[in-house]
Amino acid sequence: MLRSMNAQLMQRQLTRRQILGMVALQTAAASGLTRIGLQSATAQEPAAVDNAPAIVVGSGYGSSVAALRLGQAGIRTIVIEMGRLWNSPGPDGKVFCSTAAPDHRSMWFRTRTEAPLATFLWLDVVNKDISAYPGVLDRVHFANMSVYVGRGVGGGSLVNGGMAVTPLKSYFSEQFPTVDADEMYSTYFPRARSMLGVNTVDPAWFESTEWYRFSRISRKHAANTGLKTTFVPNVYDFGHMQREAAGTATKSALAGEVVYGNNHGKRTLDKTYLAAALGTGNVTIHTLERVTAISRATDGTYQLTAQRIDDTGTAVETKQYACTYLFLGGGSLGTTELLLRARETGALPALDASVGTGWGTNGNVMLGRANHLWDTVGANQSTMPVLGIDDWANTANPVFAEIAPLPTGLEHWVSLYLAITKNPERASFSYSGGSGGSLALGWTAAQSAVSAAMAKKLFDRINRANATIYRYDLFGSPSRAFADDFTYHPLGGCVLGRATDNYGRVKGYSKLYVTDGSLVPGSIGVNPFVTITALAERTMARVLVEDTAP
Numbered sequence: 366m367l368r369s370m371n372a373q374l375m376q377r378q379l380t381r382r383q384i385l386g387m388v389a390l391q392t393a394a395a396s397g398l399t400r401i402g403l404q405s406a407t408a409q410e411p412a413a414v415d416n417a418p419a420i421v422v423g424s425g426y427g428s429s430v431a432a433l434r435l436g437q438a439g440i441r442t443i444v445i446e447m448g449r450l451w452n453s454p455g456p457d458g459k460v461f462c463s464t465a466a467p468d469h470r471s472m473w474f475r476t477r478t479e480a481p482l483a484t485f486l487w488l489d490v491v492n493k494d495i496s497a498y499p500g501v502l503d504r505v506h507f508a509n510m511s512v513y514v515g516r517g518v519g520g521g522s523l524v525n526g527g528m529a530v531t532p533l534k535s536y537f538s539e540q541f542p543t544v545d546a547d548e549m550y551s552t553y554f555p556r557a558r559s560m561l562g563v564n565t566v567d568p569a570w571f572e573s574t575e576w577y578r579f580s581r582i583s584r585k586h587a588a589n590t591g592l593k594t595t596f597v598p599n600v601y602d603f604g605h606m607q608r609e610a611a612g613t614a615t616k617s618a619l620a621g622e623v624v625y626g627n628n629h630g631k632r633t634l635d636k637t638y639l640a641a642a643l644g645t646g647n648v649t650i651h652t653l654e655r656v657t658a659i660s661r662a663t664d665g666t667y668q669l670t671a672q673r674i675d676d677t678g679t680a681v682e683t684k685q686y687a688c689t690y691l692f693l694g695g696g697s698l699g700t701t702e703l704l705l706r707a708r709e710t711g712a713l714p715a716l717d718a719s720v721g722t723g724w725g726t727n728g729n730v731m732l733g734r735a736n737h738l739w740d741t742v743g744a745n746q747s748t749m750p751v752l753g754i755d756d757w758a759n760t761a762n763p764v765f766a767e768i769a770p771l772p773t774g775l776e777h778w779v780s781l782y783l784a785i786t787k788n789p790e791r792a793s794f795s796y797s798g799g800s801g802g803s804l805a806l807g808w809t810a811a812q813s814a815v816s817a818a819m820a821k822k823l824f825d826r827i828n829r830a831n832a833t834i835y836r837y838d839l840f841g842s843p844s845r846a847f848a849d850d851f852t853y854h855p856l857g858g859c860v861l862g863r864a865t866d867n868y869g870r871v872k873g874y875s876k877l878y879v880t881d882g883s884l885v886p887g888s889i890g891v892n893p894f895v896t897i898t899a900l901a902e903r904t905m906a907r908v909l910v911e912d913t914a915p
């Protein structure tokens with residue numbers, strides 16, 4: 366088995382370290398271990414306090430970069446992830462369940478799924494009852510906004526659409542005026558893209574395949590409106606996708622798999638950064654452990670408390686950790702919660718007043734259009750979007766709208782979009798309830814309405830030019846055309862240069878860093894993970910040179 370796995374991995378030109386890491390992940394999964402490292406096969410008795418020079422919270426984009434670069438620098442590092450490792454197959458032989466037949470693996474401790482598209486023809490046919498389990502997709506609810514996030518080793522990479530977009534340099538500079546954009550675009554964005562395995566669809570195949578008919582129809586309607594579309598790179602292996610279409614590889618993107626995980630084809634972080642991090646031999650990942658508190662001892666070391674949970678969600682152990690260097694990569698929600706709790710409970714009282722502020726949805730709005738009978742979108746649709754309508758340069762109403770699939774296996778004449786609008790609205794989190802308290806988000810429905818109005822302006826033009834209308838049946842009841850009450854792109858809460866210095870070092874405390882989406886001030890104009898990864902690369906390059914010298 367190992368030989369065939371190695372052959373597959375070599376084919377994808379992985380490094381020796383990635384291969385070692387993949388073997389460690391495979392071994393841990395096969396043995397049901399929650400501690401993953403090169404030594405994970407040997408029994409390790411945990412100490413009362415687990416000490417490591419560096420601890421990384423979370424295993425999404427920012428944390429995976431931190432783990433790899435720390436491991437390469439020879440620094441022993443523990444990664445603590447609240448979700449599970451996703452690489453051992455269930456009884457159906459698959460690691461992840463499909464969107465069409467969701468089961469307990471789909472969502473984080475739910476008894477019913479909460480898919481973004483709730484209904485079809487207003488019918489409650491999308492969501493299903495499931496049993497509670499540490500599933501891969503979570504939807505975190507606040508008063509007027511809910512936030513989708515990935516849970517597991519690999520964070521959001523496990524559930525996202527893989528779109529790997531580098532923002533416009535001018536908009537990046539607008540959002541990050543203190544960051545050297547030339548250096549970002551010459552060094553850190555290319556580094557991030559290369560590590561993530563970004564590739565692009567073969568244009569000839571795109572033009573001919575039934576699987577992207579839905580994109581070509583939307584492109585035609587955009588062109589009829591005088592709008593331009595652009596190809597969007599992805600981390601899904603398009604070679605694999607073409608083999609899926611040809612019937613020579615097991616279908617994943619072409620089998621409706623995405624938000625509850627892809628069984629094949631997608632280069633998730635556990636196959637890229639995290640595999641390489643484990644391969645250094647210096648990184649161990651602890652799964653199913655949620656960090657609940659951070660503080661600092663008088664000698665300057667950071668102390669962490671974590672709850673280890675079992676598959677029912679019951680806390681089975683409270684663990685204590687200590688480290689010299691603490692990297693927070695729990696995502697916009699996870700990191701902001703830990704820092705706000707630390708500030709508000711007095712554990713880290715010197716944290717800056719701006720922690721918890723500058724949060725936005727990246728202007729996300731989802732919507733559907735109803736096409737004419739002759740404009741079929743195809744029963745067969747790839748789940749990986751590859752085309753976007755780019756009207757960002759329209760200063761009166763900047764919008765970048767990705768053309769999203771709606772793979773039902775039936776012709777439905779729906780064109781679906783996730784619009785990223787330049788919504789300037791920002792909100793703050795507040796924290797109450799002492800050490801066991803939780804976050805509240807001050808985002809209002811009126812702030813969402815700004816995104817919806819911008820999307821409407823663009824799509825009214827498209828509907829007018831094509832004599833088409835919106836779909837009102839897709840987002841539950843009451844009828845509405847725009848889903849502006851959820852986001853896939855939570856950004857901010859610990860904004861670079863405000864709550865941190867210009868490199869993610871948290872103000873008020875040394876050797877404490879933020880490396881994730883909470884650094885981005887609410888909007889980046891495109892899908893955000895390439896930016897988050899590149900910023901984390903920049904932070905690690907600086908920190909390892911300046912902060913870890915003996």
Ligand code: FAE
Nearest residue numbers: 423425426427520521525526528656695696699882893894
């Ligand atoms: P993230 O990837 O969310 O990782 C944070 C990790 O930390 C998670 O694994 C958490 O379980 C873990 N964690 C949080 N709190 C704790 C704690 N207290 N203790 C232990 N562990 C903790 O963070 N972006 C794109 O660029 N392209 C796309 O196509 C795209 N599609 C998306 C589709 C969906 C359905 C979703 C949900 C998101 C999508 N995104 C997409 C957004 C993207 O996945 C997201 O911006 C990044 O994952 C954020 O990266 P972070 O490193 O900030």
